[in-house]
Amino acid sequence: MPTLLNRRQWLKAAGAAVAATTLASPSRLLAQAPAAAPRRPPVAPGLVRLNYNENPFGPAPSAKAAMHAAVDGSFRYADAEERDLLELLAAREGCRPEQIVMGAGSGEILDVAGFHFGLEKGEIVAANPSYMALLNAADRVGGKAVRVPLNARLEHDLPAMAAAVTDRTSLVYLVNPNNPTGTVCGAAELRDFVRRQSERTTVFIDEAYLEISDDFAGRTCAPLAVGGRNVVVARTFSKIFGLAGMRLGYAVMPEKLAVSLRARMTGSLSIVTLAAAAASLKDPDYVRDTRAKIRAGRDALVAEVKALGLAYAEPQGNFVFFRTGLPVQDFIARMRAEGVEVGRAFPPMTDWARISIGLPGEMAACHRALRRVLG
Ligand SMILES: Cc1ncc(COP(=O)(O)O)c(C=O)c1O
Structure with a gap:
């Protein structure tokens, strides 16, 4: 059923095509396959x-109330609300709003990062198995994945990943906790890895599940991104905040990189989603x-x-x-x-x-x- 795309799938495919048209070489364009399968096939009812x-x-009762209240204002474009949430997030991370990129789920940010770094120099070092969205996006614009097997404990093998970084590496992608294994990296070992490798290339840590882990504060790499290192940390409202269907994620990074990634985003955020997120942050x-x-x-x-x-x-x-x-x-x-x-x-x-x-x-x-x- 190649033509039956819903609006979001169509937008994704079109966005990828536009990114590729403006950014990729013609030979890459020819090699590029269209986004065929939906990211998540439907589940049969009753299962x-x-x-x-x-x-x-699910969402906090306070977030549900905020969503209901926001519906009355949903004829407006969300400008002030977007700015307000950026400021809340900046306060949460201890950074400037300019260091934050928000997206329709962290998935949008992973896609945009995949396009950006896939086109830049090409090689993205990542674990195997791990979450594929960023690598799939990079693949669509001709980027190459260098996959490093997990270690015997099914954790990221950080020494082997460090050895895989070369002059051709445009990004190191880590998922902490990893999906599908759920394992975390040792906090001190990870920080040391990120410090060293961010001197050589950009390091992207996907912390989608970290707020569920036993030591969020001790394990997060966000302070390294906030402090100006060449580090990106992505978070989502889909997991601990129970808002997967509202589609909101964000990432913290150096300001210069935020400018580049923002330039590749095509969508904007819903006023109802922004209200849900703001309320969730106030409900620890x-x-x-x-x-x-x-x-x-x-x-x-x-x-x-x-x-x-x-x-x-x-x-x-x-x-x-x-x-x-x-x-x-x-x-x-x-x-x-x-x-x-x-x-x-x-x-x-x-x-x-x-x-x-x-x-x-x-x-x-x-x-x-x-x-x-x-x-
Ligand atoms: C590791 C990881 N990162 C990012 C995402 C994307 O989540 P969302 O786009 O809902 O923020 C997922 C979704 O399951 C995930 O497992």
């Missing part, structure tokens, strides 16, 4: 949906409560996986990655037959699976299904 790392505890109690609920679900799932005698990666996000011993497509089909949708294939780890943490009732269904399929 327990544990495959997209969403946070079903709700975030604390959500984090505790996610961790309780995660601990119980780890206990189940252990009881089944399966290997797993030490999780710090809202999902668990474990070895089923089955080809992942078989595992997905058998879990679907039990009414539970679980995460997709993450090559090369094709007999592992990722399950996102859902509501308590959903997790009970998941545990029952796991015992039937793997017990």
